[in-house]
Amino acid sequence: xxxxxxxxxxxxxxxxxxxxxxxxxxxxxxxxxxxxxxxxxxxxxxxxxxxxxxxxxxxxxxxxxxxxxxxxxxxxxxxxxxxxxxxxxxxxxxxxxxxxxxxxxxxxxxxxxxxxxxxxxxxxxxxxxxxxxxxxxxxxxxxxxxxxxxxxxxxxxxxxxxxxxxxxxxxxxxxxxxxxxxxxxxxxxxxxxxxxxxxxxxxxxxxxxxxxxxxxxxxxxxxxxxxxxxxxxxxxxxxxxxxxxxxxxxxxxxxxxxxxxxxxxxxxxxxxxxxxxxxxxxxxxxxxxxxxxxxxxxxxxxxxxxxxxxxxxxxxxxxxxxxxxxxxxxxxxxxxxxxxxxxxxxxxxxxxxxxxxxxxxxxxxxxxxxxxxxxxxxxxxxxxxxxxxxxxxxxxxxxxxxxxxxxxxxxxxxxxxxxxxxxxx
Ligand SMILES: O=c1ccn([C@@H]2O[C@H](COP(=O)(O)OP(=O)(O)O[C@H]3OC[C@@H](O)[C@H](O)[C@H]3O)[C@@H](O)[C@H]2O)c(=O)[nH]1
Numbered sequence: 001x002x003x004x005x006x007x008x009x010x011x012x013x014x015x016x017x018x019x020x021x022x023x024x025x026x027x028x029x030x031x032x033x034x035x036x037x038x039x040x041x042x043x044x045x046x047x048x049x050x051x052x053x054x055x056x057x058x059x060x061x062x063x064x065x066x067x068x069x070x071x072x073x074x075x076x077x078x079x080x081x082x083x084x085x086x087x088x089x090x091x092x093x094x095x096x097x098x099x100x101x102x103x104x105x106x107x108x109x110x111x112x113x114x115x116x117x118x119x120x121x122x123x124x125x126x127x128x129x130x131x132x133x134x135x136x137x138x139x140x141x142x143x144x145x146x147x148x149x150x151x152x153x154x155x156x157x158x159x160x161x162x163x164x165x166x167x168x169x170x171x172x173x174x175x176x177x178x179x180x181x182x183x184x185x186x187x188x189x190x191x192x193x194x195x196x197x198x199x200x201x202x203x204x205x206x207x208x209x210x211x212x213x214x215x216x217x218x219x220x221x222x223x224x225x226x227x228x229x230x231x232x233x234x235x236x237x238x239x240x241x242x243x244x245x246x247x248x249x250x251x252x253x254x255x256x257x258x259x260x261x262x263x264x265x266x267x268x269x270x271x272x273x274x275x276x277x278x279x280x281x282x283x284x285x286x287x288x289x290x291x292x293x294x295x296x297x298x299x300x301x302x303x304x305x306x307x308x309x310x311x312x313x314x315x316x317x318x319x320x321x322x323x324x325x326x327x328x329x330x331x332x333x334x335x336x337x338x339x340x341x342x343x344x345x346x347x348x349x350x351x352x353x354x355x356x357x358x359x360x361x362x363x364x365x366x367x368x369x370x371x372x373x374x375x376x377x378x379x380x381x382x383x384x385x386x387x388x389x390x391x392x393x394x395x396x397x398x399x400x401x402x403x404x405x406x407x408x409x410x411x412x413x414x415x416x417x418x419x420x421x422x423x424x425x
Pocket of ligand 1: 168169209263264265276279282293294302336362
């Protein structure tokens with residue numbers, strides 16, 4: 001009896017304990033489920049938040065990255081790297097003035113003389129020259145750019161003057177004939193005056209156009225030429241002829257050291273898109289699928305030199321002791337029609353060839369006799385025509401892209417005389 005009662009008591013106690021234990025276990029379970037739930041929702045919340053933050057961050061990144069790039073570009077332009085420049089001792093370093101130094105030929109000459117280690121001052125009135133042609137030197141300690149018209153006097157200390165300032169393409173020099181005459185006459189007078197004052201040597205960039213429409217072929221330096229003094233080209237032809245006359249008057253009367261380069265047709269990168277000469281016209285027309293405009297029958301001939309050959313010739317002449325005129329050109333002669341075909345092929349263009357009326361007083365044949373330059377300067381052109389043309393084509397292709405990005409594509413200028421009165425100063 002007693003044992004049974006005891007057993008009941010123990011099991012009753014156990015039952016209660018069991019219930020208690022079960023209760024506690026249940027509570028613990030509920031607590032843990034609740035805990036997990038809270039944890040999970042916290043994690044969920046956090047990941048959602050992180051996700052949102054990531055999205056915002058990537059959005060910000062999208063906006064900021066182009067700005068960062070702009071800052072990097074600006075920093076680069078402040079710490080500009082220049083093309084490599086040789087070091088020259090004080091004794092060998094010259095102070096050189098290049099008039100028309102921002103133009104097509106002038107800017108290539110600037111590059112050469114800067115890279116050779118000289119101090120170069122470029123003077124340009126930016127009629128046909130462009131700052132873009134020399135912008136890669138701006139800020140360099142050996143370089144200076146002056147916006148100045150050579151028709152006005154210039155006072156500066158220099159050892160050598162390369163006098164290139166003048167429009168050179170027929171449409172440009174015919175645009176304002178009086179200004180062309182003033183530039184070549186008064187401009188050259190001013191530069192010779194400067195050369196005399198400071199004891200500098202002056203090289204005149206003369207032209208094959210002093211031979212006019214030649215009756216002698218090929219043209220050597222002793223040919224006096226066949227120029228129409230009142231024709232549309234006279235402002236340039238006669239302007240350069242009088243510039244040559246002035247050089248030799250200053251040499252004989254004042255002892256100024258002069259060099260005269262008679263430059264034949266030249267082409268290459270940095271010709272102006274609006275230049276209007278045959279090479280830039282044909283290349284631009286071929287690249288844009290427009291007809292190649294041949295003036296006259298296309299049987300007139302020219303011989304074209306690449307600009308780097310010319311620049312080497314100019315420097316060789318300046319530093320030589322040859323004071324009489326020297327032809328600088330490539331004697332490989334072609335008809336203009338052959339030339340149009342060659343450019344069409346090199347560009348791979350389907351453009352047609354269009355024959356327009358002949359330009360007045362257009363020289364019918366031209367080819368330099370370069371025996372003098374070969375003998376006295378040990379100079380001759382080395383860049384083959386096709387190689388030079390491919391470089392020019394590459395340049396104009398890039399220029400067209402550049403212009404397209406800037407929403408402006410100029411059309412080549414036709415070599416026609418402007419009617420009516422033009423302004424000049
Ligand atoms: O679109 C054109 C442009 C020009 N031409 C012809 O191509 C020939 C060459 O003409 P350019 O205008 O290139 O040059 P030009 O030979 O007439 O004058 C040049 O001579 C030598 C340099 O001193 C000067 O750069 C420039 O005056 C000319 O017969 C001209 O009539 C065309 O058939 N089509």
